[in-house]
Amino acid sequence: MPDDTVRPIRIAMIATGRIAGNALAPAIERAAGAELWSVLSRDAGRARDFAERHRAASPEPAYTDLDALLADPDLDAVLIASADGLHAGQCIAAADAGKHVFCEKPMATTAADAERMTAACRRAGVRLGIAYHMRWHRGHRDLAVAAHAGRFGVLRHMRVQWSMRVPDDSNWRAHPEVGRWWGLAAVGTHCLDQVRWYMLPSCGEITRLTPLVTRNAFRGPHDETALLALEFESGATAEICTSVLFDAPKRMEVYGSDGHALFDDTLGRFGTGRIVTHEGEHAFEAADPYTGEVEDFAAAVREGRDPEVNGEEGARNVALLEEAVA
Ligand SMILES: NC(=O)c1ccc[n+]([C@@H]2O[C@H](COP(=O)([O-])OP(=O)(O)OC[C@H]3O[C@@H](n4cnc5c(N)ncnc54)[C@H](OP(=O)(O)O)[C@@H]3O)[C@@H](O)[C@H]2O)c1
Incomplete structure (x- = not known):
């Protein structure tokens, strides 16, 4: 109170x-x-x-x-x-x-x-x-606590995809004056934070990062689609996909030796979406993460x-x- x-x-x-x-x-x-x-x-x-x-x-x-x-x-x-x-x-x-x-x-x-x-x-x-703010999504928080307590067994892999379709390159993120990354700054940094939040406690630091970044549509200086492959000290892995070129359902997946969790359209502003684990639907209260x-x-x-x-x-x-x- x-x-x-x-x-x-x-x-x-x-x-x-x-x-x-x-x-x-x-x-x-x-x-x-x-x-x-x-x-x-x-x-x-x-x-x-x-x-x-x-x-x-x-x-x-x-x-x-x-x-x-x-x-x-x-x-x-x-x-x-x-x-x-x-x-x-x-x-x-x-x-x-x-x-x-x-x-x-x-x-x-x-x-x-x-x-x-x-x-x-x-x-x-x-x-x-x-x-x-995604750390304050109630469902993400429940399952981070569960992952840290070992409910999925040993964490082996995560995948996070968050993209949007921008109409043009007029946004400051597309340019170097006050921006440095585009999709990666808009949403990729959140994906990275989710992966680090879930995995660091049991998997250790990120030891290897392999990027694939394209700039083919607007041909500007900053990332349009970016794929990041990550490896952790424990040998666990993660993939992140961000883009400013297409709309798609936002998706996060967590895989362990003894279970998994799939998050559909939970990434975003509203604290909503659907989560299913190996044990079935995970109900959570939709609350404003901000x-x-x-x-x-x-x-x-x-x-x-x-x-x-x-x-x-x-x-x-x-x-x-x-x-x-x-
Ligand atoms: N956590 C989240 O969910 C989330 C979502 C979106 C954005 N963000 C972050 O919040 C920050 C703002 O993003 P936004 O989407 O709100 O951007 P935005 O709508 O473009 O707002 C940025 C504001 O920065 C000020 N500004 C000062 N100099 C500027 C310049 N040279 N060019 C552009 N803006 C300038 C402007 O406010 P004045 O005109 O009043 O000075 C402008 O309205 C970014 O760091 C972004 O990554 C976080």
């Missing part, structure tokens, strides 16, 4: 784009122990609209200047929901100002930046969490512990993306 007497963690939203408006601000509103305090946008009107629409609580909630937003002594934390290439500078500025950071995935566009962010937050004594991740971050700040995915784990994910597509 949330304790109503504790002041909520006051969070500033950095950027007013799609995920900030559609998922993150509503999640902050629903989350126990958190409140939207202020907003940063390149455009003053957009910052004001966003602050009003999502009921930001600060008496002065709208900013276009990061340093001015961070100078607010009543602000506790920032949620960085800007384009990938902007995360590092914004995170380090927030840490240097003594604010906790919850950062969208991928946390950076280079492994070196990811390490600088992690070091800046550790140095400043602030919490750094990376927003892999609310779960915000509640975990706020609790981590209050309790002085790392959030579910800390900076080191986010940085390892970025290093693997970098290894896949240098």
